[in-house]
Amino acid sequence: MSFYQTYRPKKIADLDLVAVRDVLLSTLASGKISHAYLFVGPRGSGKTSTARILAQLVNCEKNACKSSDFSEPCGECEACRVIGGGSSVDVIEIDAASNGLVDDIRDLREKVRLSPVQLKKKIYIIDEVHMVSTAGFNALLKTLEEPPAHALFILCTTESQKVPETIASRCARVNFTKATIDEVIGSLLKAVKGEKLDVDKEILQQIAEATDGSFREGHKILEQLSSYGTKIDEQVLTKVLGVVGRHSVKKLLDFVMVFDTDGIIKMFDEMEKTGVKAGILVTLLLREAKLEMEKQIRSGESPAIYLRIIDNLISSADRIKISPLPLLPIEIALLSVAIDEKGGEPRPKVQIPSTASKPAQETKKHEDSIVKLSAETLIKREETEDVDRKTVQDDSG
DSSP: OHHHTTTTTOSSSGGOOHHHHHHHHHHHHHHHOOSEEEEEEEEEEHHHHHHHHHHHHOOOOGTOOOOOSOOOSSOSSSHHHHTTOOOOOOOOEHHHHHHOOOHHHHHHHHHTTTSSSSSSEEEEEEEEEGGGGHHHHHHHHHHHHOOOOTTTEEEEEEEEEOOOHHHTTSSSEEEOOOOOHHHHHHHHHHHHHHOOOOEEEHHHHHHHHHHTTHHHHHHHHHHHHHTTOSOOOHHHHHHHHOOOOHHHHHHHHHHHHTTHHHHHHHHHHHHHHHHOOHHHHHHHHHHHHHHHHEEEETTTOOHHHHHHHHHHHHHHHHHHHSSSSSSSSHHHHHHHHHHTTGGGGOOOOOOOOGGGOOHHHHHHHHHHHHHHHHHHHHHHHHHHHHHHHHHHHHHHO
16 A cells, blocks of 8 residues: 555544644534535645545544534544445545546436435545536536535545536535645655654655645655665755755856856756756746745845746746757746856847848948948939930920
8 A cells, every 4th residue: 555545644634734624623513514525636635534534533433423523533433444445335536637527426316315324424435527528517516506414525636617606505514735845745644654754844845846736646756765775865856856955046147146157057067967947947946946036025125036937947847848958948047047047247249241240330331321222323323314314405496
């Protein structure tokens, strides 16, 4: 079993996302369990794990006779065990990305009326609910409008704007955000302790920074690293991820700030050799540049150069996907700022063998001579034409 599955939170108090934990602990105290929830948030933020905890909570034997002040799932009763083991016939998980057709939703609507077989409540967890078809949503709406007392719906989505308002308005919404660095580290520490791994806090910091706020991604990376042994150091991290530490990212930005183009080029040459991942690097650079920009603004200094760096990096993020050399767009983004801003001097002009490369005074003199020559030629031509006309008139006379 993967680290992410092994070290999933088992109780609401164990949830690593603080905001969600606080909301659901309030629900525990009040006992006001909705018939339908809409969990909204990015992938890997804990939506499915939370849905399973909620399924255990409403079916746990400790809460059988309670209408308020619910307890956390005990994890020991029959209901908790079958739900935790994924073997309960009354907890139905549906992937709407592959089951979003109207016939599947109509089938759900017919079966939801049947009483639970094992549990007190039948739980429907519909993942990627925004993928349900329009006709499917219409069928689902009828069930949500008149839900049976023994059913609880938990709809999960990464794109809430695609969920019709008629569906969303009938659900209690819970917002899952990207995890902070500290929240990801807290989640990883559970696996570190459980697997008896030897990992420095700095390594965990770098793993967390590479996850883009995803608990699942963090555990996936840690599991990959652990395949090299229980001791996880910078060398192993670079071998698996090809990541650079925050000190390297800061050094790269420092090179830009002092317009050291040679330093930038050398660092990118080293990163090419070690296989640094472009997507991770641009994220780390953006995060560090953002912090420095905010620091400049607070201190009353101009953040102009950091604004340029951030703008260039955002543009480079799109080009990474189509570049044969993924690190090249980032290198160009930083070099262009360093070259343009070098010492506050204007950009050196490229010398081209044409009149455009001549000094302005010489160019002006050349242009004036052309104008003068053209005028003289025109006058001579007119004088010649006058003589020819006069000759013709004399001959005719």
